[in-house]
Amino acid sequence: MSPLVGESTLPPRKVTTLTQNAVIDLLGVLAYGELTAFDRLAEDARMAPTTAGRAALATMAAAEMGHYKLLCDRLAELDADPEKAMSPFTAPIDSFHDSTRPSTWLEGLVKAYVGDSLAADFYREVANFLDDSTRTLVLSVLADTGHASFAVREVRAAILADPAIGGRLALWARRLVGEAMTQSQRVIAERDQLAELLITGTGDLAGVGELLNRITTAHTERMGQLGLSS
């Protein structure tokens, strides 16, 4: 199948033409996201209170590099240079991480869980607009590396032991979402082809609104699972 043409069998999200540039953009932002996820998990691993916790996070970080490799291989198949494909996204993703540096083990877990889940929900929606083989790849690299249940368990236990922690972490999560929105808007404003992909894929601006609604609802549910108010 030509990567130039994306056909979805799921109406109403049918896109008949999708430029290869938008696919390269998407693979690029995902790849750089994996590389920074590796970094962040590796950094958080060092804050772990136990060697077992540290090894658990380091193992998840390692899994991200497996995803990274799949994305780079796919970019190479499309004759795209991975480094070039990632470059438009390094500044906004780095800004997000620099302005939301966790200062505790629990903040790191909440950031990884809330942030990765939000991003994954968004990419899963976008995957619906892609050709079959790219969609399959995107869905596979979004597979949870075991981090979610680990984070939920640790955060719930900490709140149970000290309920005051819950309030502070809820504020932290709100700050994360705000910062993620700021940087996403920045990316989409600068990358016309990604904006077009979103609007064409969802049908129209109202479709984009519904997509954001679905993502927000899922986020609220996850906050509840952590024991936090959203």
Next chain:
Amino acid sequence: MSPLVGESTLPPRKVTTLTQNAVIDLLGVLAYGELTAFDRLAEDARMAPTTAGRAALATMAAAEMGHYKLLCDRLAELDADPEKAMSPFTAPIDSFHDSTRPSTWLEGLVKAYVGDSLAADFYREVANFLDDSTRTLVLSVLADTGHASFAVREVRAAILADPAIGGRLALWARRLVGEAMTQSQRVIAERDQLAELLITGTGDLAGVGELLNRITTAHTERMGQLGLSS
């Protein structure tokens, strides 16, 4: 095969009885070594001058976690708790890393190459004293993850561009070796079963001396490959 009995087919390094405790010690120190190697490579990745260099180091870090898992699985087979098996070695290994924190990308590469190679040579020697299945495992986790040739290439290119770098890195490498010796002696002084394994395995104290000679010779050769005087 019982893990309590180690038989080597390679004379004169034949050991007929090897306590399970020494094997658990060895797997424990290797496992914690892999976990810190992950950390160190992940940290160094952040100093990389290019995204490609950063991804290369992060990929190597990820490979260390694969080794870590193999060692923990083996410890579990021996009914040993990985966390407990690692605990006698966390302080000396952490001390080594704390006192040899690289301040540049090149120092990080030299440390990883020189340090990992020294450790690998030592463990390969010790592997000769182990039962077949443990020896095979130890040799497999010592397999180079591609770091060596990457480090040699980068360091040689840097020295070619600015020969003064060579002198500074040679001093750095000497400091690394000194610190590694200090911490190894500390470990062996505290773990009687490891000291016994070494002496019984090599035959006598003269055998230990020959082992150290082989390791030092290999180190000198590697320094030459990097373009550094040892």
